[in-house]
C-alpha cells in the first residue's frame with residue numbers, strides 16, 4: 001500500500017457502514033451506534049467532507065452499491081456482519097476476563113471509541129499505518145478522547161508487533177487479550193501474515209483470542225472472490241492495496257497451530273461465508289508449562 005496516503009480500503013469500509021445504516025434489515029445486524037459514530041469520525045478526521053457523508057447516507061447510495069453487487073456478491077451486507085462478528089468477539093472475550101483489546105489495521109473502525117466508556121477496566125489499543133492512524137487520531141480528539149483508548153501509528157510491515165507493544169506503557173504482557181484483525185490479512189504478504197499471527201501469540205496470555213476475516217484460496221491458488229476474481233484482483237492492485245494472502249479453510253487449523261493458536265470454530269458463531277470472506281476465531285490454550293487454566 002502507499003505509505004504516505006491514508007488507506008482507501010479503510011475509507012471504503014467506513015462509507016459502506018454509513019450507507020448500510022439505511023439498508024433495510026441491517027439495523028438488526030449493525031452494532032448499536034456504529035453508523036452515527038462512523039459518520040462523525042469520517043468528518044472529524046477530515047477523511048470525508050460533510051457533503052460526502054450526507055450523500056453516502058442516502059437511499060440512492062444503497063441503490064448504487066446494490067447495482068455493483070455483482071462484482072463481489074453480498075459484500076456490502078457482509079461489512080455489517082463483519083462488524084457485528086468482531087464486536088461479539090470483543091464482548092464475549094471481555095465477558096471471559098479479557099482486560100485488553102487490540103485492533104490491528106483499525107482504519108476508521110469505531111469499536112474502541114464506542115466500547116471504551118462501557119468497559120473502563122479494559123484497555124483498548126489500535127494500530128494502523130501512520131498515514132491512516134494520524135487522521136483517525138485527529139478525529140478521535142475532536143469526538144472526545146477516551147482514557148482507555150490508545151491509538152498507535154505504526155507500519156507493522158516495518159516494526160514487529162512485539163516491539164511496538166513493548167513501547168506502550170499501558171500494554172500488559174500477561175493480560176488476557178482479544179485481538180481483532182478485520183479485513184487486514186488479505187493485504188499482507190504471506191510471510192508477514194505468518195509472522196503477525198506468531199507475534200500475536202507471543203504477546204498474548206493464555207485465554208486470549210484472535211478474531212479475523214479472510215478470503216479463501218481458489219483452485220488456481222489465487223484469492224477466490226467469485227466469478228469476477230480477475231477483475232477484482234486487478235482493481236485492488238490499481239488502488240494500491242492488492243490482495244496478497246488467502247488460505248483454504250481446510251488448511252486453517254494447521255496454519256494457526258504452527259503460529260501458536262488453536263482454531264475455535266465453536267466460538268465464531270458462524271461457518272458461513274459473508275460476501276467474499278470467512279470469519280474465524282482462534283484461542284491461546286495453555287501449554288504443558290502454564291499453570292493458568294481456561
Ligand SMILES: C[S@@+](CC[C@H](N)C(=O)[O-])C[C@H]1O[C@@H](n2cnc3c(N)ncnc32)[C@H](O)[C@@H]1O
Nearest residue numbers: 007009010105106107128129155156157182183
Ligand atoms: C480494509 S482496511 C480495514 C480497516 C478496518 N479493520 C475495518 O474493517 O474497518 C485495512 C487496514 O489495514 C491497515 N494496514 C494495512 N497494512 C498495514 C500495515 N503494514 N501496518 C499497519 N496497518 C496496516 C490499513 O491502513 C487499513 O486501515
